[in-house]
Amino acid sequence: MDMSDPRPEMAADLRKLPLEERMRRAREILARVRARGPDPNVRGKSMEEIVQMVKRTREEMAKERLAARP
Amino acid sequence: MRLVLDSNEYIAGFGDRPDLPPARLLDYFLDHPGQHEIVASRTIVEEVRRNLLPEAFKDFWSFLAVFAVNPVEDWEIPSALHAKYQAMGLKGGDAAIAACAEAASAVAVITENRDFHGRSGLPFRPLRAEEFLKEQGTASHGR
Numbered sequence: 001m002d003m004s005d006p007r008p009e010m011a012a013d014l015r016k017l018p019l020e021e022r023m024r025r026a027r028e029i030l031a032r033v034r035a036r037g038p039d040p041n042v043r044g045k046s047m048e049e050i051v052q053m054v055k056r057t058r059e060e061m062a063k064e065r066l067a068a069r070p
Numbered sequence: 071m072r073l074v075l076d077s078n079e080y081i082a083g084f085g086d087r088p089d090l091p092p093a094r095l096l097d098y099f100l101d102h103p104g105q106h107e108i109v110a111s112r113t114i115v116e117e118v119r120r121n122l123l124p125e126a127f128k129d130f131w132s133f134l135a136v137f138a139v140n141p142v143e144d145w146e147i148p149s150a151l152h153a154k155y156q157a158m159g160l161k162g163g164d165a166a167i168a169a170c171a172e173a174a175s176a177v178a179v180i181t182e183n184r185d186f187h188g189r190s191g192l193p194f195r196p197l198r199a200e201e202f203l204k205e206q207g208t209a210s211h212g213r
Contacts, residue, residue, distance in 0.1 A: 010210050014132065014135035014136050015135055015136075015138045016162070017136070019103055019104055020103075021101045021137070022103075022137070022138070023100055024133070025132070025136045026099075026100050026133060026136045026137065027100055029129050030096060030097070030100065030133075032129060032159050033084055033086050033100070033126065033129050034086050034088070036086065036125070036126070037086060038085055038086045038087060039084070039085035039086065039122050039123055039126045040123065041081075041085060041121050041122055041123065041140030042081060042082060042085030042086075042087055042121075042122075043085075045083060045087075047078075047087075047090050047091075047092075048182075049080055050078055050082050050085075050087075050090075050159075050182075051078045051182050051183050051184075053121060054076075054078045054081060054117055054121060054183070055079045055163075055183065056166040057077075057117050057120050058113075058117060058161070058162075058165065059161070059162075059165060060076075061113065061116065061117070061120075062162035062163050065162075067090075068107050070072055
């Protein structure tokens, strides 16, 4: 299983639901996110700091792809 | 409207930073179901996974699922498109996002990454979340 897909079977089930039910689920998801509070990885960071953090990840991944080439 | 949301939007939105525009962007999509089609690439999913705790990533993944987003695999994106954007000066990862947007015929890439902004000749519009919301007439709405 691709580790970036936590539960593909669950995702497939969610996609089959009517739009109204899917939006209700989406609201539940966001409510859960907001009840949990800021993720430690972004807590206290400005938007620009988050952008730079993602850029570093993007560069790391690009290097990994290059290194994986035969 | 078919849209690509860059990783920085998801990470700020699912990292729960209510003070930042990406949180309002997620609310906007909830308030306007069926009006937009969201496109994501495998690269975007992986970048989010690497920058959020597993719990938040799981919520992100479920959110993509309820919006019926099937991530575009890297191998589905023509390498010629990737090369085209690299030739235009975008770095490898940014070029991959641009190539995904063109391959999916997205009309806009919503991103706070300034490397996308102010460029001409792109077949999609790079927009910041705030710009997108303003165009939709919702920029002044809070959560």
